[in-house]
Each structure stands twice: as C-alpha cells, then as structure tokens.
Amino acid sequence: MSIFRLKPDPVVGIDIGTTAVKLLELSQVGDKFQVESYAMEPLPENSVEDKDISQLEAVAPAINSVVKRAKPRSQYAAVAVAGRNVITKTITMNSGLSDNEIQEQIEADPASYIGQDIEDIEFDFQMIGPNEKEPDRVDYLLAVCRSETLEVRTNVIELGGLKAKIVDIEKYALENAFKMVVENDPDIDETDTIALVEIGATTTTIIVLGDQKIVYTNEQLFGSKQLIERVVSQYDLSYEEADRAIRNGGLVSDETPLSDYETEILDPFKEDIVDQISLMIKNYNAHSSYGKLAHIFIAGGCAPIPGLIENLNTKLSGHITIVNPFSSMQLAPRVSEKALMRDAPALMIACGLALRTFDEY
Ligand SMILES: Nc1ncnc2c1ncn2[C@@H]1O[C@H](COP(=O)(O)OP(=O)(O)OP(=O)(O)O)[C@@H](O)[C@H]1O
Ligand SMILES: [Mg+2]
Numbered sequence: 001m002s003i004f005r006l007k008p009d010p011v012v013g014i015d016i017g018t019t020a021v022k023l024l025e026l027s028q029v030g031d032k033f034q035v036e037s038y039a040m041e042p043l044p045e046n047s048v049e050d051k052d053i054s055q056l057e058a059v060a061p062a063i064n065s066v067v068k069r070a071k072p073r074s075q076y077a078a079v080a081v082a083g084r085n086v087i088t089k090t091i092t093m094n095s096g097l098s099d100n101e102i103q104e105q106i107e108a109d110p111a112s113y114i115g116q117d118i119e120d121i122e123f124d125f126q127m128i129g130p131n132e133k134e135p136d137r138v139d140y141l142l143a144v145c146r147s148e149t150l151e152v153r154t155n156v157i158e159l160g161g162l163k164a165k166i167v168d169i170e171k172y173a174l175e176n177a178f179k180m181v182v183e184n185d186p187d188i189d190e191t192d193t194i195a196l197v198e199i200g201a202t203t204t205t206i207i208v209l210g211d212q213k214i215v216y217t218n219e220q221l222f223g224s225k226q227l228i229e230r231v232v233s234q235y236d237l238s239y240e241e242a243d244r245a246i247r248n249g250g251l252v253s254d255e256t257p258l259s260d261y262e263t264e265i266l267d268p269f270k271e272d273i274v275d276q277i278s279l280m281i282k283n284y285n286a287h288s289s290y291g292k293l294a295h296i297f298i299a300g301g302c303a304p305i306p307g308l309i310e311n312l313n314t315k316l317s318g319h320i321t322i323v324n325p326f327s328s329m330q331l332a333p334r335v336s337e338k339a340l341m342r343d344a345p346a347l348m349i350a351c352g353l354a355l356r357t358f359d360e361y
Contacts, residue, residue: 013353051083063160173352210290
C-alpha cells in the first residue's frame with residue numbers, strides 16, 4: 001500500500017529514525033530483488049524526537065551524506081511518517097462511490113471520519129473490502145497526517161538532494177518488508193502464524209501475520225535510547241560517543257572497553273528487552289484467536305546484541321531468530337556484504353520503503 005502517493009517512479013527508501021538515517025535502493029533482476037545501494041549515517045541527539053523531525057538542519061546533511069556515499073540510481077525517495085501526528089483508521093462507506101466522491105465526503109466533514117477535530121491535514125485512503133456486518137458497504141483504510149509533518153519530510157528530502165515521491169507510514173513499511181521476508185522464506189508454511197518484533201531506539205513494534213495477512217500490531221515506547229542514556233550517565237560520555245560505543249560492543253575510541261559494561265549495563269538491558277517482548281507476546285496471546293506463534297523474527301538496531309536471541313529462546317521457548325531481509329536477494333558488486341549483513345535487521349523499514357518501487361499502481 002502506498003499512502004500519500006505522489007507519483008509512480010523507482011524510489012530509494014529513506015528511513016529517518018531517531019538515531020540514524022538509512023538509505024536502501026533495490027532493483028529487480030530476473031525474479032530476484034537486488035540491493036543496488038545502501039548507506040547509514042548517525043543523527044545528532046534530539047534531531048528527531050517522538051518520530052518527528054525537530055532539527056531540519058541536522059537531518060538534511062545526514063541525508064546528503066548517505067546520498068553522496070550510496071550514489072543511488074534514482075533521485076526519487078520513499079519516506080515514512082510516524083508518531084502522534086499520524087492517524088490510521090478503518091472507515092466504512094456506501095458502496096459504489098468513486099474515489100473523488102469519497103474524497104469530497106471526507107473533506108466535507110473530516111472530524112466525523114477521523115474521530116477528532118484537527119486542522120491542516122492531508123489524508124489518503126485505500127479500499128480494504130466489504131464490511132463484515134454490512135456486506136453492502138465497504139471498508140477503507142484512512143491515513144491522516146498533519147500537513148506540517150508531511151511538509152517537513154518532503155522538505156528535508158529535497159534539502160538532502162532527493163525528491164520525495166511516496167510518503168508512507170512507518171508501520172506499513174515494516175509490514176511490507178515483513179511480508180516479503182515471509183514469502184521468501186522456504187521454512188515458513190503458509191498456514192503458520194508468525195511475529196516480527198522490531199526493537200529500535202525509542203519504539204518496539206510487534207506485527208503478527210496469520211493466514212497471510214496482518215492480524216495484530218502493537219507498539220510500546222521501549223528501545224535502546226534507555227541503554228544510551230545509561231551509558232551517558234555511567235561513563236560521562238556524550239550521546240554520540242555513547243551510541244558509538246554501544247554499536248561497537250562497549251568499546252570507546254574503537255579499542256578501550258568501558259569497565260563493567262556487559263555486567264552492569266548490557267545484561268540488565270537485555271533482561272529488560274526479554275521482559276518487554278514477553279509482555280507483548282502475552283498481550284498478543286490474550287487478544288488474538290490466531291493461535292500460537294510458530295516463529296518470531298527480531299529486527300531493529302537492538303537485534304544483534306550478543307546473547308539476546310539465546311535469552312529470548314530460553315524465556316519464550318520458541319523459534320526466535322534475527323531477521324535478514326536480504327536473505328533471498330542478490331547484491332550489486334559495489335555493495336559490501338559484510339556491512340550490509342551487520343546492519344540488515346535495522347534496515348527493515350528502509351527495505352519496506354524501497355520495495356514500493358515494485359508496487360502496482
Ligand atoms: N551491537 C549493539 N548492541 C546494542 N545496541 C545496539 C547495537 N547495535 C545498535 N544498537 C542500538 O540500536 C540503535 C539503533 O536502532 P534502530 O536503527 O533500529 O533505531 P532508530 O530507527 O534510529 O530508532 P526509532 O526507530 O526508535 O526511531 C542504536 O542507537 C544502538 O543504541
Ligand atoms: Mg527505526
């Protein structure tokens with residue numbers, strides 16, 4: 001699905017996260033996807049807050065830097081919005097209406113469809129299918145975003161040297177990449193119920209796929225920002241130094257180990273992750289009739305933390321693995337496999353965005 005679609009064109013996926021900008025470009029070679037280019041650039045503290053860009057002047061140079069390094073073939077980008085300025089909901093309309101008629105009806109009384117009165121919004125919608133209770137009416141997915149949020153995203157992309165062609169919603173980009181992973185995994189049975197848990201810097205998201213469709217999603221404010229803050233206060237480092245040290249397995253300046261980092265800081269954080277994911281899975285089990293999870297994929301920047309997958313498997317006794325969105329893809333010669341594999345679980349959203357190139361319009 002492409003929300004806030006502007007125009008079909010091959011696009012580069014640009015994921016603007018709290019801690020980094022990630023660029024990914026895919027092409028299709030025969031019946032396989034190929035990674036054409038990718039790059040990642042860390043962002044200064046507070047440049048993205050609550051999923052909103054708060055410092056355009058910090059984010060634009062980071063986009064510029066990934067573009068310069070990756071040299072994508074396309075100048076068009078797919079980006080995503082998320083956070084409190086984005087609302088998605090299912091609405092039911094009479095059947096037989098044209099897209100224009102639906103557009104006019106919503107414009108005439110947006111508050112009644114959105115459920116709250118907010119000004120200066122942009123919206124888009126897509127048909128889901130007949131309503132379950134009233135089969136002669138039709139359900140649509142409505143996505144609403146504050147105009148300013150959209151403008152800032154498209155401006156920052158332009159300042160960074162690309163043109164925004166698709167503005168998606170982060171959760172849908174993640175779902176899109178998850179479906180691709182599942183479709184290409186020969187070990188997964190069509191009837192399996194499977195979860196993806198993405199642990200980012202600020203947010204942890206669970207998505208469950210059952211009967212080949214999304215049957216459950218949930219989001220919690222939990223992520224490695226807590227870990228970064230602990231490292232900042234414990235070792236008197238700047239935010240940037242702390243984030244670099246964490247990504248380097250607890251080494252500062254690439255060689256000096258932070259004292260007691262593993263036992264004092266990382267192990268308790270790993271326990272927090274295990275508790276958080278256990279709770280999210282418990283909630284899923286309590287709210288869904290799709291049954292036990294056959295497999296759980298772990299994504300996001302926190303996925304490669306050493307020992308995390310083992311701890312999760314012990315606590316949750318399931319099939320839990322790190323996701324690799326590139327396992328069925330080819331790599332262009334200029335893409336470093338080592339670097340791509342290291343970052344792979346953190347590139348799910350960028351991947352979901354880059355895949356929009358192949359959506360049917
Ligand atoms: N080896 C590692 N050990 C521990 N944490 C790590 C490791 N590698 C990366 N991280 C953490 O993962 C974080 C980045 O995760 P990710 O890229 O998913 O977040 P984000 O997209 O910037 O944030 P959000 O999605 O919440 O906006 C880094 O800030 C870092 O703290
Ligand atoms: Mg993210």
